[in-house]
Amino acid sequence: xxxxxxxxxxxRSYPIYIGQGLLQDIAVYLTKHxxxxxxxxxxxxxxxxxxxHLAAVQQRLEQDxxxxxxxxxxxxxxxxxxxxxxxxxxxxxxxxLDRKSTxxxxxxxxxxxxAGFVAASYMRGIRFVQIPTTIxxxxxxxxxxxxxxxxxxxxxxxxFHQPELVLYDTTTLGTLPDRDVRSGLSEMIKHGLIWDAxxxxxxxxxxxxxxxxxxxxxxxxxxxxCSVKAAVVSQDERENDLRxxxxxxxxxxxxxxxxxxxxxxxxxEAISIGMVGAAMLSVRLGNPExxxxxxERIFRKFGLPTRIPAHFDTxxxxxxxxxxxxxxxxxxxxxxxxxxxxxxxNKNVSADLVRDIVDRLKQEA
Amino acid sequence: xxxxxxxxxxxRSYPIYIGQGLLQDIAVYLTKHxxxxxxxxxxxxxxxxxxxHLAAVQQRLEQDxxxxxxxxxxxxxxxxxxxxxxxxxxxxxxxxLDRKSTxxxxxxxxxxxxAGFVAASYMRGIRFVQIPTTIxxxxxxxxxxxxxxxxxxxxxxxxFHQPELVLYDTTTLGTLPDRDVRSGLSEMIKHGLIWDAxxxxxxxxxxxxxxxxxxxxxxxxxxxxCSVKAAVVSQDERENDLRxxxxxxxxxxxxxxxxxxxxxxxxxEAISIGMVGAAMLSVRLGNPExxxxxxERIFRKFGLPTRIPAHFDTxxxxxxxxxxxxxxxxxxxxxxxxxxxxxxxNKNVSADLVRDIVDRLKQEA
Ligand SMILES: NC(=O)c1ccc[n+]([C@@H]2O[C@H](COP(=O)([O-])OP(=O)(O)OC[C@H]3O[C@@H](n4cnc5c(N)ncnc54)[C@H](O)[C@@H]3O)[C@@H](O)[C@H]2O)c1
Ligand SMILES: NC(=O)c1ccc[n+]([C@@H]2O[C@H](COP(=O)([O-])OP(=O)(O)OC[C@H]3O[C@@H](n4cnc5c(N)ncnc54)[C@H](O)[C@@H]3O)[C@@H](O)[C@H]2O)c1
Ligand SMILES: [Zn+2]
Ligand SMILES: [Zn+2]
Numbered sequence: 001x002x003x004x005x006x007x008x009x010x011x012r013s014y015p016i017y018i019g020q021g022l023l024q025d026i027a028v029y030l031t032k033h034x035x036x037x038x039x040x041x042x043x044x045x046x047x048x049x050x051x052x053h054l055a056a057v058q059q060r061l062e063q064d065x066x067x068x069x070x071x072x073x074x075x076x077x078x079x080x081x082x083x084x085x086x087x088x089x090x091x092x093x094x095x096x097l098d099r100k101s102t103x104x105x106x107x108x109x110x111x112x113x114x115a116g117f118v119a120a121s122y123m124r125g126i127r128f129v130q131i132p133t134t135i136x137x138x139x140x141x142x143x144x145x146x147x148x149x150x151x152x153x154x155x156x157x158x159x160f161h162q163p164e165l166v167l168y169d170t171t172t173l174g175t176l177p178d179r180d181v182r183s184g185l186s187e188m189i190k191h192g193l194i195w196d197a198x199x200x201x202x203x204x205x206x207x208x209x210x211x212x213x214x215x216x217x218x219x220x221x222x223x224x225x226c227s228v229k230a231a232v233v234s235q236d237e238r239e240n241d242l243r244x245x246x247x248x249x250x251x252x253x254x255x256x257x258x259x260x261x262x263x264x265x266x267x268x269e270a271i272s273i274g275m276v277g278a279a280m281l282s283v284r285l286g287n288p289e290x291x292x293x294x295x296e297r298i299f300r301k302f303g304l305p306t307r308i309p310a311h312f313d314t315x316x317x318x319x320x321x322x323x324x325x326x327x328x329x330x331x332x333x334x335x336x337x338x339x340x341x342x343x344x345x346n347k348n349v350s351a352d353l354v355r356d357i358v359d360r361l362k363q364e365a
Numbered sequence: 366x367x368x369x370x371x372x373x374x375x376x377r378s379y380p381i382y383i384g385q386g387l388l389q390d391i392a393v394y395l396t397k398h399x400x401x402x403x404x405x406x407x408x409x410x411x412x413x414x415x416x417x418h419l420a421a422v423q424q425r426l427e428q429d430x431x432x433x434x435x436x437x438x439x440x441x442x443x444x445x446x447x448x449x450x451x452x453x454x455x456x457x458x459x460x461x462l463d464r465k466s467t468x469x470x471x472x473x474x475x476x477x478x479x480a481g482f483v484a485a486s487y488m489r490g491i492r493f494v495q496i497p498t499t500i501x502x503x504x505x506x507x508x509x510x511x512x513x514x515x516x517x518x519x520x521x522x523x524x525f526h527q528p529e530l531v532l533y534d535t536t537t538l539g540t541l542p543d544r545d546v547r548s549g550l551s552e553m554i555k556h557g558l559i560w561d562a563x564x565x566x567x568x569x570x571x572x573x574x575x576x577x578x579x580x581x582x583x584x585x586x587x588x589x590x591c592s593v594k595a596a597v598v599s600q601d602e603r604e605n606d607l608r609x610x611x612x613x614x615x616x617x618x619x620x621x622x623x624x625x626x627x628x629x630x631x632x633x634e635a636i637s638i639g640m641v642g643a644a645m646l647s648v649r650l651g652n653p654e655x656x657x658x659x660x661e662r663i664f665r666k667f668g669l670p671t672r673i674p675a676h677f678d679t680x681x682x683x684x685x686x687x688x689x690x691x692x693x694x695x696x697x698x699x700x701x702x703x704x705x706x707x708x709x710x711n712k713n714v715s716a717d718l719v720r721d722i723v724d725r726l727k728q729e730a
Contacts, residue, residue: 082447082448082450082451083447085447085522086447086515086516086522089515089521089522090515090516090517093515093517093518093521094517096687120524121486121522121523121524122521122522123521124510124512124523124524124525124603125524125525145489147489150451150454150455150458151451151455152455152458152459153458156454156458156487156488157450157451157454157486157487158486158489159485159486159489159490159524160489160490238489322461
């Protein structure tokens with residue numbers, strides 16, 4: 001069964017296909033969506049994904065007449081840098097990519113964000129296709145936010161650049177390490193928490209099936225997660241207002257990743273802690289205690305962290321937050337869950353309150 | 366006298382102001398165009414421009430209540446790199462620039478292209494203002510093409526990002542070295558050659574006044590040059606077709622700059638040679654000989670080079686061209702002047718013919 005949905009953005013609209021074994025027909029999908037064989041393609045992937053899935057994809061493409069160059073980066077967040085971007089552009093130039101060429105991101109959020117920003121800026125913008133291979137990438141591959149990191153801040157150099165299509169072959173997820181499976185499910189739960197109480201409950205009820213990669217549960221969860229993301233992005237492509245709700249848990253989450261040097265915590269783990277923090281903060285703002293208890297219970301059920309490891313320095317976390325993009329003209333914007341399935345964009349959260357929450361997240365184990 | 370014109374791009378339209386002493390009222394112009402004092406500004410400039418013009422600008426801004434950070438890069442094309450871009454972003458972060466901040470490019474095309482690309486990508490895009498301080502920048506500051514170079518190719522990593530306004534204070538041109546004056550006039554002449562025979566004749570007749578920086582001639586020439594650029598860009602912002610005519614002389618020109626390591630030849634000098642080459646090529650395609658003789662005569666009158674220095678390697682020039690963006694699906698697109706004031710976009714120029722022209726440009730002194 002193949003599930004299909006559309007990200008509705010006028011002349012930048014595009015489809016998301018989710019199903020088992022889709023990559024066997026990759027050439028058909030590309031052709032259907034206007035990717036021409038006249039110009040060379042570049043597949044960008046990482047070392048782990050390459051080991052498991054590159055050969056099959058490359059073979060299909062070449063067999064079907066696509067001239068295909070490959071650039072493989074080291075696995076991990078460190079590859080989202082300007083230095084690696086320059087290397088990918090070297091490959092683009094050497095492979096002769098022109099304005100009608102397409103870049104294919106075969107991998108998780110790191111590859112998608114990096115390759116997407118190359119596509120956004122190479123020759124001031126060429127086409128790209130997302131082939132997510134992690135669960136987390138059901139989030140990152142949809143919506144057109146692409147970026148690399150700066151040593152002082154995550155995702156700070158980037159663009160809005162929508163893909164031509166997203167091709168989600170769930171069989172690739174079979175090789176994903178367990179920790180990355182859970183990390184990815186963290187964003188799926190987020191999509192429930194911000195938009196859909198029923199889906200949140202479904203996630204909690206199906207935690208074991210999801211963690212165990214049950215194909216049917218996985219497909220449904222990814223479909224629902226992508227649907228929420230697509231709905232939000234369609235209404236606010238450039239994050240003027242609504243789209244900010246996707247940042248639930250990310251204020252603290254990004255700061256934790258920055259302090260850990262993008263190493264110790266996976267993105268989904270960092271925002272799991274961040275979402276628990278947001279729920280704590282919600283209660284402090286007068287919302288029912290159950291927002292917090294439910295949130296924490298769900299993330300625990302998925303084996304995701306809900307507390308900041310003790311050796312993280314509160315000052316460092318707060319400093320990292322000051323560098324992040326959640327501050328606007330001095331005020332702090334915070335995504336606060338008001339009940340399960342609903343959030344508000346609160347523009348008046350004080351840094352002191354956030355500091356309190358960070359301290360509490362460190363103390364209570 | 367202040368001349369004003371508009372770049373017509375729907376909700377991305379913006380004004381160009383040209384006049385003597387405009388910078389004394391910089392705060393008025395910024396405020397008029399919605400630049401708020403609530404978020405910090407960043408002025409990006411280079412070492413030469415800083416020496417002559419930074420203090421006055423910075424003082425005005427601070428005096429009028431704009432919190433102003435400054436980032437000064439080394440003068441020269443080498444600063445259009447990803448490495449320098451990362452440094453500028455460091456300053457953005459340290460100065461606390463947020464999504465409502467504005468970047469001010471105070472300088473020539475190098476500063477404009479670099480600062481513009483920082484503005485295009487910092488937090489996925491913030492506002493910027495062009496304050497051109499070279500004659501060449503009457504071209505580069507209008508139209509929203511921003512970019513940095515890759516070691517293998519010029520302007521290959523960039524974006525389309527329109528400024529909020531262009532503030533052209535012609536008094537800043539008084540400190541410009543003579544060679545840069547002539548180099549900049551090369552793009553002014555180009556605007557005549559592609560669009561306006563009368564303006565081309567005016568340029569030729571006023572060569573001495575222009576080279577001598579006569580205020581009245583300069584203002585008129587910059588106004589006309591900007592007008593041509595604005596007219597072309599308004600019709601084709603993203604270079605789907607018409608905008609390509611602005612690349613007259615740039616196919617050979619860019620290749621020469623690349624081979625010289627962006628050092629020996631100034632941009633305007635390189636395209637001066639390139640435009641003479643394009644005129645030679647035009648005659649080979651059957652257009653009247655006068656296209657070539659007139660073109661060459663004008664550039665000589667401005668003291669601009671019209672031949673490739675003998676030590677440049679033809680193979681290296683051709684290779685550099687293959688890396689450039691003028692190739693599309695294997696065919697070579699060439700901007701060919703058909704008469705003075707008119708060009709055509711010829712999509713079928715053979716690499717062999719271009720090689721012939723390059724050879725001829727090297728041999729005939
Ligand atoms: N653009 C957006 O809107 C957005 C949204 C959320 C997250 N992100 C970004 O996404 C990134 C995190 O994404 P991620 O968790 O997918 O990280 P990732 O791309 O680093 O993948 C996680 C790990 O799994 C490996 N891997 C990927 N697919 C595999 C497979 N099928 N089999 C075996 N190993 C595989 C990778 O090599 C890596 O080691 C972060 O950089 C984050 O900022 C972006
Ligand atoms: N974006 C576009 O559409 C576009 C169009 C044409 C050219 N360009 C780019 O523009 C660049 C060339 O521009 P440029 O010629 O202005 O180069 P530039 O910015 O390097 O300036 C030329 C020299 O003059 C100095 N200078 C600038 N203003 C001065 C002043 N008022 N007084 C004294 N010295 C001054 C600079 O330090 C530099 O040494 C190239 O990188 C080219 O690719 C871009
Ligand atoms: Zn996220
Ligand atoms: Zn030019």
